[in-house]
Amino acid sequence: xxxxxxxxxxxxxxxxxxxxxxxxxxxxxxxxxxxxxxxxxxxxxxxxxxxxxxxxxxxxxxxxxxxxxxxxxxxxxxxxxxxxxxxxxxxxxxxxxxxxxxxxxxxxxxxxxxxxxxxxxxxxxxxxxxxxxxxxxxxxxxxxxxxxxxxxxxxxxxxxxxxxxxxxxxxxxxxxxxxxxxxxxxxxxxxxxxxxxxxxxxx
Numbered sequence: 252x253x254x255x256x257x258x259x260x261x262x263x264x265x266x267x268x269x270x271x272x273x274x275x276x277x278x279x280x281x282x283x284x285x286x287x288x289x290x291x292x293x294x295x296x297x298x299x300x301x302x303x304x305x306x307x308x309x310x311x312x313x314x315x316x317x318x319x320x321x322x323x324x325x326x327x328x329x330x331x332x333x334x335x336x337x338x339x340x341x342x343x344x345x346x347x348x349x350x351x352x353x354x355x356x357x358x359x360x361x362x363x364x365x366x367x368x369x370x371x372x373x374x375x376x377x378x379x380x381x382x383x384x385x386x387x388x389x390x391x392x393x394x395x396x397x398x399x400x401x402x403x404x405x406x407x408x409x410x411x412x413x414x415x416x417x418x419x420x421x422x423x424x425x426x427x428x429x430x431x432x433x434x435x436x437x438x439x440x441x442x443x444x445x446x447x448x449x450x451x452x453x454x
Contacts, residue, residue, distance in 0.1 A: 252319060252368050255349030260319060263439070265447045276444055279414045280451045282392050283325075287452060293317075293325045294391035298407065302331030302378040303338045305396040305418045308441045311345060311374050315367045316445040322452055327374070328391070330381025332399075336360045337376050338422070344434040348442075382408060416444070 252260075268276075286293045295313055299306035310329035317325035342363055346352045351366040353373070364373035379385060381393070393410035398417050407413055418441060424433035 252315075253349050253351065253366070256315065256367055257349070259348045259439075259442065260446065263443045263446050265443060265450065267443055268447050272444065273447070275416055276448055278412075279392065279394060279416065280448050282412050282414070283322075283448070284452055287322070287324075287454065291324075292390075293322075294328065294387045295325070295394060296328040296330055296381055296386055296391050296407075296410070297394045297396050298330050298332070298381045299395075299397040300332050300399045301335040302329055302333075302380075303335050304341055304421055305437070305441070306331065307337050307341050307376050308345075308438050309394065309396050309416075309418075309445070311350070311365050311367070311376070312438070312442045312445040313448075314374050316442070316449040318368060318371060319446075320449045320452065322449055322454060326387075328386045329376070330379050330383060330386050332380065334360060334378045334380055334383075336378045337363060340421075340425075340430065340434050341438075342376075344431075344438050347435070348438060 283293055297306040297309040306329040310327045314327040336359060342352045345365060353364040355362040355364055360378050362375065362377040365376055366373040389409040390411055393407040393413045395415045396418055397420065418437060421434045421437040424430045
C-alpha cells in the first residue's frame with residue numbers, strides 16, 4: 252500500500268459512522284460476505300447519474316479498502332446513467348490523499364490510472380454508462396451513490412442486487428472557496444464507510 256494512502260487510512264475513525272448509516276451499509280456488507288463464503292468473485296459497480304464524482308470516489312476507495320483488509324477477488328467498477336467526464340477535482344483530491352494519478356488521455360472524457368499500491372494494477376477511471384463493455388455484464392452488485400440515479404434507474408440490468416448508498420454531491424461547492432474542503436470531506440466520508448464495510452468481512 253502506498254504509504255501516503257496509509258496515512259489517510261490511519262486518520263479514519265469508524266466512530267464517525269452513525270448507527271443509521273451502518274444500517275444502510277449492512278446489506279452491502281452481507282452481500283460481500285455471502286460471496287466470500289461461497290468462494291465467488293465479488294464485482295461491485297458504483298453508479299451515479301454522470302459517473303463524474305461520487306461513483307469514482309466510491310469505486311477507488313472500495314478497491315483500496317478491499318486490498319487494505321486482504322480481501323481478494325474483489326473487482327470494483329463505476330458507471331452512470333449517462334457519460335460525461337471524471338471531474339478533475341476528484342483526481343486532485345485523491346492525489347492529495349496519497350494516490351498516484353496518471354492522466355492517460357487528454358480527450359473531453361479523459362482516462363485516468365489511479366494507483367493505490369506498488370504491485371497492484373491501477374484503477375482505470377473514465378466516465379461511462381454503467382452498461383459500458385468495460386464494466387461487468389452480470390453477477391455484480393449495483394451500488395447507487397446518488398438519489399437521482401437511484402430514482403431514475405429503477406432497474407440495473409445484470410445486477411444480482413442493488414444497494415442505495417447515497418452521498419451528497421460535492422459539485423455544490425464548485426467555484427466556491429469551500430471546494431477543496433468539501434471534496435476532501437466527501438472523499439474521506441466515502442473512504443470511512445468503505446473501511447467500515449470491509450472491516451466487517453470475515454475471510
